[in-house]
Amino acid sequence: MKRIYNFSAGPSMLPEAVLQKAADELLNYQGYGLSVMEMSHRSPVYERIITDAERLLREVMQIPDNYKVLFLQGGASTQFSAVPLNLLSGSGKADYILSGQFSTKAYQEAQKYGDVVAVASSKDENFSYVPQVERDAFRKDADYVHICLNNTIYGTKYPYIPDTGDIPLVADLSSCILSEPIDVRKFGLIYAGAQKNMAPAGLTVVIVREDLLGKARKETPTMLDYKVMAENGSMYNTPPCYCIYIAKMVYEWILELGGLEVMRDRNVKKAELLYGYLDSQDYYVAPVRKDCRSMMNVTFVTGDAELDKQFASEASAQGLQNLKGHRSVGGMRASIYNAMPYAGVEKLVAFMKTFAENNPKK
Numbered sequence: 633m634k635r636i637y638n639f640s641a642g643p644s645m646l647p648e649a650v651l652q653k654a655a656d657e658l659l660n661y662q663g664y665g666l667s668v669m670e671m672s673h674r675s676p677v678y679e680r681i682i683t684d685a686e687r688l689l690r691e692v693m694q695i696p697d698n699y700k701v702l703f704l705q706g707g708a709s710t711q712f713s714a715v716p717l718n719l720l721s722g723s724g725k726a727d728y729i730l731s732g733q734f735s736t737k738a739y740q741e742a743q744k745y746g747d748v749v750a751v752a753s754s755k756d757e758n759f760s761y762v763p764q765v766e767r768d769a770f771r772k773d774a775d776y777v778h779i780c781l782n783n784t785i786y787g788t789k790y791p792y793i794p795d796t797g798d799i800p801l802v803a804d805l806s807s808c809i810l811s812e813p814i815d816v817r818k819f820g821l822i823y824a825g826a827q828k829n830m831a832p833a834g835l836t837v838v839i840v841r842e843d844l845l846g847k848a849r850k851e852t853p854t855m856l857d858y859k860v861m862a863e864n865g866s867m868y869n870t871p872p873c874y875c876i877y878i879a880k881m882v883y884e885w886i887l888e889l890g891g892l893e894v895m896r897d898r899n900v901k902k903a904e905l906l907y908g909y910l911d912s913q914d915y916y917v918a919p920v921r922k923d924c925r926s927m928m929n930v931t932f933v934t935g936d937a938e939l940d941k942q943f944a945s946e947a948s949a950q951g952l953q954n955l956k957g958h959r960s961v962g963g964m965r966a967s968i969y970n971a972m973p974y975a976g977v978e979k980l981v982a983f984m985k986t987f988a989e990n991n992p993k994k
């Protein structure tokens with residue numbers, strides 16, 4: 633069976649080796665006579681899976697001991713409410729940087745709960761860059777500062793980590809987690825939907841510094857209370873068992889390859905190939921400011937909506953699928969997450985060259 637190169641922004645490609653192992657173990661997990669999908673989450677076999685998943689993620693990301701790792705449900709979007717519910721309980725103030733659609737949604741959700749302001753925004757240029765924000769822009773008594781580190785839709789990434797001083801920095805890492813090493817200590821809380829670089833949709837990972845637990849507002853639903861989830865080892869209720877099992881194998885895959893430094897080198901090579909081509913010609917335009925380019929989501933346009941449509945459809949017929957840009961931006965977007973092989977990007981660049989030759993602009 634021939635597999636396509638799937639450039640979808642999420643859910644996205646998973647490592648073939650992981651999918652193959654999951655297939656091998658589908659009916660009979662390691663001789664236990666049942667699938668992981670059928671196991672009680674309280675069984676010793678499953679407990680080993682979730683414990684290993686946490687241990688491996690800690691190893692991959694070098695998560696310090698004073699951080700809790702939570703395996704939750706509800707997608708990253710649920711964290712847009714969980715974050716203010718858990719953290720907006722001191723001064724009731726939070727500062728958001730708006731760098732795209734998801735950070736804006738997070739900001740709008742948080743506004744329901746307190747004095748939440750946007751300290752900077754790149755909306756003025758259709759989010760084609762990330763605002764540079766200095767420490768004195770934040771309110772000193774803010775309960776937290778929120779950013780979205782990689783902006784999936786626009787193809788931008790922070791070229792820096794904002795310095796918030798003593799204010800906890802909360803970051804949405806949905807589309808860049810595990811793509812390169814990151815210093816977890818710079819963050820009070822990290823959250824990420826798993827469906828890009830980690831696992832199937834249905835799992836959300838939260839990494840939270842212990843001193844931020846136990847501050848939830850009274851009205852916080854139990855299911856959204858980080859302290860409850862931490863005290864119950866992410867098993868206050870039934871966790872997304874199968875997604876956690878796949879995530880565990882993805883963490884193993886990363887470690888076997890050599891960890892996040894190796895992952896970064898692979899991702900840099902892929903991104904350089906694509907951006908290198910984009911910079912070498914003038915048929916396609918990459919709208920993102922160069923210093924804010926994402927290594928995971930690469931956006932480009934021909935400047936002609938009809939040609940863009942034709943591009944996505946012809947590429948798809950050649951096994952290069954899901955290249956259509958997000959509906960709010962148009963053009964094309966190639967999501968080249970960890971599991972996208974270099975050969976997939978080579979094939980894309982070759983296709984882009986041929987398409988440009990065959991379809992001169994009027």
Ligand SMILES: Cc1ncc(COP(=O)(O)O)c(C=O)c1O
Nearest residue numbers: 707708709734784804806807825
């Ligand atoms: C950066 C970012 N944040 C949040 C979300 C929303 O995630 P979910 O669909 O898991 O709620 C996405 C989805 O693509 C995303 O890319």
